[in-house]
Amino acid sequence: MRCRYPPGMPFYAYILLCNDGSYYVGHTDDLDFRLGQHQAGALGGYTAKRLPVKLVWSESFPTRDEAFAAERRIKGWSRAKKEALIAGDWELVSRLARNRQGA
Known part of the structure; x- marks a missing residue:
């Protein structure tokens, strides 16, 4: 089976801060395009009802599976x-992870 994405193409996990103060977490292969979709309300759903949104965190990953x-x-x-x-x-991330596990 042929991969439809060129080798080395990054994928991203990201967090958006919504207008109501909530966070939205997603993943994509084109962060700028996806952010534009969210900001325009083009995707419907959660973020469309909470505009405007702001990108507050993202990280790149070598595969879609890892980003997902x-x-x-x-x-x-x-x-x-x-x-x-x-x-x-x-x-703090580590401490909060330990607290949730009951450690």
């Missing part, structure tokens, strides 16, 4: 843990 896995993982995080990720506070 990051999206799913982050979606399950608490608001505090998402905010620690956005701030780049890895110590």
Whole structure:
């Protein structure tokens, strides 16, 4: 089976801050294009009802599967843990992960 994406093409997981203060987590292969879609309300759904949105975090991954896995993982995080990720506070991210596991 042929891959439809050129080798080395990055994929992204991202977090948007919505107008109501909530966060939206997604993944894409074209971050600028997807952000434009969200900001225009073209995707409908969650973000279209909470415009404007602002990109507050993104990370690139070598495969779509890895970006999607990051999206799913982050979606399950608490608001505090998402905010620690956005701030780049890895110590707090780690501490919040341990707290959730009961450690």
